[in-house]
Amino acid sequence: MLDPEIILNHEYVPKHEILSEKEAEKLLKKYKLNSKNKLPKILLSDPVVKAIGAKKGDILRITRKSYTAGTAVYYRVVV
Amino acid sequence: MGVEKRIWAIDFGLLSPEMVRKLSQIRVVTPDTYDEDGYPIEGGLMDLHLGVIDPGLRCKTCGGTVATCPGHFGHIELVRPVIHIAYVKMIYTLLKATCSKCGRLLLSKEDIEKYKQLITGEKEIDEDTAIEILEKAKKVGTCPHCGIKQKDIKLVKPMSFYEDDQRLFPTEIRRRLELIPDDDLKLLGLDPDVARPEWAILTVLPVPPAQTRPSITLETGERSEDDLTHKLVDILRTNQRLRDNISAGAPQLIIEDLWDLLQYHVTTYFNNEISGIPPARHRSGRPLKTLAQRLKGKEGRFRYNLSGKRVNFSARTVISPDPYININEVGVPRDIAKILTIPEYVTEWNIEKIKEFIKANDYPKALYVIRPDGRRKIVTDASKDTILEELAPGYIVERQLMDGDIVLFNRQPSLHRISMMCHVVKVLPGKTFRLHPVVCKPYNADFDGDEMNLHVPQTEEARAEALHLMLVQKQMISPRYGAPIIIGDQDFVTGAYLMTYENTSFPKYLATKILARAGITKLPKPDKKINGKPMWSGKLLFSQSLPKKLNLDYPARICVGKNKCEYFKKKGKCEGCPLDAWVKIRNGKLLSGVIDKVSFQGILVDTIFRKFGSSAAADFMNKSTKMALEALMHIGFTAAFDDTTPSIEAKRKVGEILSRAEKEVNKLIAKYKAGELERMPGKTVEETLEDMIMVILGKARDDAGNVIAEHLDKNNAYLIMARAGSRGSLLNVTQMSATVGQQAVRGKRILRGYRTKTLPHFKPGDIGPRARGFVRSSFRDGLDPIEYFFHAMGGREGLVDKGIRTSKSGYMQRRLINALQDFVVRNDKTVRDATDTIVQFAFGEDGADPMKCYGEYPVNIKETILLEQKEYEELPEEGEEEVVEEGGEGGRYE
Numbered sequence: 001m002l003d004p005e006i007i008l009n010h011e012y013v014p015k016h017e018i019l020s021e022k023e024a025e026k027l028l029k030k031y032k033l034n035s036k037n038k039l040p041k042i043l044l045s046d047p048v049v050k051a052i053g054a055k056k057g058d059i060l061r062i063t064r065k066s067y068t069a070g071t072a073v074y075y076r077v078v079v
Numbered sequence: 080m081g082v083e084k085r086i087w088a089i090d091f092g093l094l095s096p097e098m099v100r101k102l103s104q105i106r107v108v109t110p111d112t113y114d115e116d117g118y119p120i121e122g123g124l125m126d127l128h129l130g131v132i133d134p135g136l137r138c139k140t141c142g143g144t145v146a147t148c149p150g151h152f153g154h155i156e157l158v159r160p161v162i163h164i165a166y167v168k169m170i171y172t173l174l175k176a177t178c179s180k181c182g183r184l185l186l187s188k189e190d191i192e193k194y195k196q197l198i199t200g201e202k203e204i205d206e207d208t209a210i211e212i213l214e215k216a217k218k219v220g221t222c223p224h225c226g227i228k229q230k231d232i233k234l235v236k237p238m239s240f241y242e243d244d245q246r247l248f249p250t251e252i253r254r255r256l257e258l259i260p261d262d263d264l265k266l267l268g269l270d271p272d273v274a275r276p277e278w279a280i281l282t283v284l285p286v287p288p289a290q291t292r293p294s295i296t297l298e299t300g301e302r303s304e305d306d307l308t309h310k311l312v313d314i315l316r317t318n319q320r321l322r323d324n325i326s327a328g329a330p331q332l333i334i335e336d337l338w339d340l341l342q343y344h345v346t347t348y349f350n351n352e353i354s355g356i357p358p359a360r361h362r363s364g365r366p367l368k369t370l371a372q373r374l375k376g377k378e379g380r381f382r383y384n385l386s387g388k389r390v391n392f393s394a395r396t397v398i399s400p401d402p403y404i405n406i407n408e409v410g411v412p413r414d415i416a417k418i419l420t421i422p423e424y425v426t427e428w429n430i431e432k433i434k435e436f437i438k439a440n441d442y443p444k445a446l447y448v449i450r451p452d453g454r455r456k457i458v459t460d461a462s463k464d465t466i467l468e469e470l471a472p473g474y475i476v477e478r479q480l481m482d483g484d485i486v487l488f489n490r491q492p493s494l495h496r497i498s499m500m501c502h503v504v505k506v507l508p509g510k511t512f513r514l515h516p517v518v519c520k521p522y523n524a525d526f527d528g529d530e531m532n533l534h535v536p537q538t539e540e541a542r543a544e545a546l547h548l549m550l551v552q553k554q555m556i557s558p559r560y561g562a563p564i565i566i567g568d569q570d571f572v573t574g575a576y577l578m579t580y581e582n583t584s585f586p587k588y589l590a591t592k593i594l595a596r597a598g599i600t601k602l603p604k605p606d607k608k609i610n611g612k613p614m615w616s617g618k619l620l621f622s623q624s625l626p627k628k629l630n631l632d633y634p635a636r637i638c639v640g641k642n643k644c645e646y647f648k649k650k651g652k653c654e655g656c657p658l659d660a661w662v663k664i665r666n667g668k669l670l671s672g673v674i675d676k677v678s679f680q681g682i683l684v685d686t687i688f689r690k691f692g693s694s695a696a697a698d699f700m701n702k703s704t705k706m707a708l709e710a711l712m713h714i715g716f717t718a719a720f721d722d723t724t725p726s727i728e729a730k731r732k733v734g735e736i737l738s739r740a741e742k743e744v745n746k747l748i749a750k751y752k753a754g755e756l757e758r759m760p761g762k763t764v765e766e767t768l769e770d771m772i773m774v775i776l777g778k779a780r781d782d783a784g785n786v787i788a789e790h791l792d793k794n795n796a797y798l799i800m801a802r803a804g805s806r807g808s809l810l811n812v813t814q815m816s817a818t819v820g821q822q823a824v825r826g827k828r829i830l831r832g833y834r835t836k837t838l839p840h841f842k843p844g845d846i847g848p849r850a851r852g853f854v855r856s857s858f859r860d861g862l863d864p865i866e867y868f869f870h871a872m873g874g875r876e877g878l879v880d881k882g883i884r885t886s887k888s889g890y891m892q893r894r895l896i897n898a899l900q901d902f903v904v905r906n907d908k909t910v911r912d913a914t915d916t917i918v919q920f921a922f923g924e925d926g927a928d929p930m931k932c933y934g935e936y937p938v939n940i941k942e943t944i945l946l947e948q949k950e951y952e953e954l955p956e957e958g959e960e961e962v963v964e965e966g967g968e969g970g971r972y973e
Contacts, residue, residue: 031907031909031917031920032907033915033917037916038911038914038915038916038917039916039917040916040917040918066924066925067924068923068924068925068927069921069923069924069925069926070925072920072921072924072925073920074919074920075917075920
C-alpha cells in the first residue's frame with residue numbers, strides 16, 4: 001500500500017471524510033433513501049478508502065473542486 | 080377476468096415429427112391450391128382445414144369465418160427425410176463428437192462422470208463447458224465405449240456429409256443421431272425433452288396456415304399465390320415424384336437426384352439466401368421471399384413491423400419559408416388540413432357550433448361522428464340529417480384541422496428536444512409546410528428540399544402539454560447553453576442594421592407600410608423633419624417592436640472594443656459613440672446604437688425573454704423580423720459582382736503588399752538554404768522556416784484585407800453584411816477582392832505530390848510561396864490552373880473532414896444519449912436513474928438549469944448591481960399618433 005500521506009496530499013485526490021452515524025442517517029433522510037445501496041459506490045479496495053481506513057458500509061463525503069459550482073459535495077458508500 | 084399467469088421460463092427447442100402431426104389439422108398431399116371455380120381443393124395447400132381467407136367460406140377446423148378463424152397448421156409427410164438447413168452445423172458437430180456405432184459421446188467414462196457432476200437438478204450445463212466438451216470429444220479417434228475406430232466426417236457446404244468419401248444420407252444421419260443417449264446430450268447443452276437432435280432431420284414438414292401466405296387476386300381476376308405457397312407446391316411435387324419413382328423401383332441414381340431436389344426445395348423454403356445454393360426464383364426471375372427473408376433485416380418482421388412504429392394523425396411534406404406568419408405558427412396546406420382531424424367533444428355549450436361543422440359542405444367540416452357507444456359514422460350528405468338530429472352531448476365529432484389548432488412539428492434527425500416543437504396551425508394555400516425562418520436553427524432546417532412531419536394531438540391533455548411545454552416561443556433559450564436559439568439571421572440582421580443605422584429615416588408612407596407589416600396600427604409622432612417634411616427614424620420604428628418597459632445598454636457588434644476605440648480613450652465612456660455602436664434603450668425606445676447580430680441573436684432577445692416572458696419575446700420576434708424585411712426591401716439591398724471590384728489604388732496597394740511578402744519569403748528561403756536560419760525553440764530548422772512563411776503570408780492576406788475594407792465603399796453590400804454579422808466575414812471579402820491566400824492541407828502548406836515538388840511545373844526543391852499553394856489571385860480576378868488545383872486540394876480536405884466529423888460525432892452522441900436516457904433530474908436537484916439510485920447529488924454539480932442561467936452564470940451579476948443602484952432614469956411617455964388613411968406622399972428615405 002502506498003503511503004497514505006502521499007495519496008491524501010496529492011493534488012488530484014479530493015477531500016474524503018467518513019460520515020458519523022448521525023450524519024449518515026441525516027443524509028439518507030435528506031435524499032429520502034431507504035437504503036445505502038441507492039448511493040453511488042466506492043470500492044473497499046480504493047486507495048483513498050484504504051488510506052483513511054474506511055470500512056464497508058461507511059459513507060464518505062467527497063468535497064471536490066468543480067468547474068461549475070466552485071466546490072461540489074458528493075457522497076459514496078464503501079462496498 | 081381471465082386467469083392471471085406468470086411466465087417463469089421459455090424453452091427453445093425443435094418440433095418433433097410427433098408434435099408436427101399433433102399440431103396438424105390435415106395432411107396436405109395435392110400440390111395445388113384452387114380448382115377452376117376458385118374453390119379450395121381438398122387436401123391441397125389452401126384446404127379449408129388450414130383456415131379461410133376467402134369471404135363467404137367457413138373453416139373446416141374451427142367453423143370460423145375470415146374474421147374469426149385464426150388459421151391452422153397442416154403437414155406434409157416427406158417420403159425421404161431431409162436436413163433442416165439451420166441445424167447443419169449442430170448435426171455436423173454431433174456426428175463428430177459421438178460414436179458412429181453406439182452413439183455415445185466420445186469421452187471416457189471418468190470424464191463423463193466428471194462433467195455430469197456439473198448438472199444437478201434443474202441446472203443445465205453452461206455454454207462454455209458444453210463447447211469445451213464438444214471440442215474434446217471431436218478429437219477422440221476411437222470410441223472409449225465400444226472401441227470402434229471413428230472415421231473422418233466431412234461437411235461439404237452447404238449440406239452434404241461425407242464419411243471417408245462415402246456419402247452419408249439423411250436417413251443414416253438420422254439413425255446415428257437417434258442413438259445418442261439423453262444423458263450424453265445434456266452434457267452437450269441440449270435439452271433432450273425439447274430438442275432431440277434427430278428432429279433436425281425432417282421427416283414431416285409443417286404447413287403454415289393459409290392466413291400466413293394469402294393469395295392475392297389481381298385486377299384481371301387472376302389469382303397470384305404467395306411465395307411460400309409456391310415453395311410448398313415445389314416440395315409437394317418433388318415429394319410425389321420421389322414416391323412414384325421409389326415405388327416404381329427406379330434406379331438408385333434417379334432416386335438420389337430427386338432426393339437432393341427435395342432437399343433443395345425444403346432448404347430454400349426455409350432460407351433462400353444460403354451461400355452455395357442458387358436462390359429459388361419466381362417465374363419473373365425475382366428470387367422468392369421465403370421464411371428467413373420474412374423475418375430478416377431492415378424490412379423484416381422484426382425491424383419493420385415490430386420495432387417500427389407508425390402513427391395516425393400525421394402529415395409530411397416539403398417545407399418552405401414564410402416570414403409573414405408568426406414564429407409560433409406553421410403553415411399547413413389546405414389539402415392536408417382537409418384530411419387531418421380533431422375530435423371535438425359535444426357539450427351543451429358547443430353543440431350549436433359543432434352542428435355548423437356537420438352542416439357544412441366544404442372546409443371546414445366534420446368528417447366523422449363517434450357515438451357514445453363508440454360507433455363511428457361517416458358524415459355524408461345522406462347521413463347528415465340523421466346525425467344532426469341525434470347529436471347530443473357525449474358525442475365526439477371529428478372535424479377538419481383549422482387555424483389555431485395545436486400541432487407538433489418535427490424534423491429528423493431528432494437530436495435534441497427542440498427538434499420537435501408545438502406550433503399553431505395556419506391553413507394556407509399551396510402544397511408545402513410553411514415555417515418562420517427564425518425556427519430553422521433549432522430544427523437545423525433549410526429549404527433545399529427538406530421535409531418535416533406534423534402530428535395532431537388528439538386529447539385535451541396532450542394539447543395542453545404540447546402548448547405549455549413545447550410551444551416555439553417557450554423554447555427560445557437553448558436548454559444546452561442558455562443563449563437564444565430562435566434567432567433572426569441573414570436578411571433580418573441586414574434589414575434591422577440598415578433600418579436602424581445612424582440617421583436612416585423614412586417618410587410617412589414608408590413608415591406606415593413598415594409598421595403595418597408588423598401589424599402595428601399606431602403611428603408614433605415623427606422624430607425628424609427633412610426639407611419641411613415629417614420623417615420617422617428607423618430607430619423609432621424599430622422601437623415599436625420593443626416592450627414598453629425595456630431598458631438596456633450594451634455595445635453593438637460593430638463596436639471596435641474599448642482598447643481600440645479613440646472615442647472611449649478620449650471621453651472614457653461609450654455614450655454618444657460616433658460609430659453608433661452603443662445601444663441604449665430606455666423605456667422601449669432605441670435611443671442610440673444600431674441593431675445588428677449581437678442584438679438579434681443574443682442580448683436583446685435574451686433580455687426580453689427573461690424579463691418580459693416568452694410571449695413578449697415572441698411578439699418582438701414577430702414584429703421586428705417583419706419590419707426588418709419590409710425596411711430592407713424598401714431600402715434595397717444587392718450584392719453583385721461589382722461590389723467585389725477594388726479601386727485601382729487598392730489593387731496597387733494589395734499588389735505591393737503581396738509582392739513584398741513574397742520577396743520576404745524568398746529572402747527567408749535563401750537564408751535557410753545558406754544555413755543561416757536560426758532555429759526556434761523546440762522546432763527543427765525546416766519547421767521554423769515553414770512557421771515563419773505561414774506567418775508572413777497570413778499577415779500579408781490580413782493586410783490586403785484591411786486595405787480592401789478601407790478602400791471599398793462604405794455602403795458596399797459585402798462589407799455591410801460582414802459588419803452587421805448577417806453573412807460572411809472580412810476574410811470572405813478579402814478572398815473575393817484581394818487575394819485568396821495560402822491553401823493548407825492538415826494545417827501545413829501544400830507539400831504533397833511528387834517527392835521533390837508539388838506539381839510538374841516547378842523545379843525540384845522549389846519551396847517558394849507559389850510552389851507550396853499560395854494563391855495570389857482573388858476570386859474576382861480568377862485563379863490560374865496551378866492555383867486552382869491547390870485551392871481544390873484545400874477545399875477537398877474541408878469536405879472530407881466535415882463528412883468524417885459529422886458521422887463520427889453523431890454516432891458518439893447517439894451512444895451517449897442511449898447511456899443517459901433514463902436519468903432524471905428530480906425536484907431535490909438529484910440526478911437519479913430508473914431504480915432511484917443517485918448519480919449526481921446536484922445536476923451539473925451546481926444544480927443550475929442552463930436555460931435559466933445568464934450565459935455562463937446562474938445569476939446576472941451586472942443586472943443585479945444595476946437594479947440595486949436604480950440607475951435608470953424614468954423618461955416621460957411620448958404621445959402616439961393615430962394612423963390616418965391617406966395616399967402615398969412620395970418621399971425618400973434618407
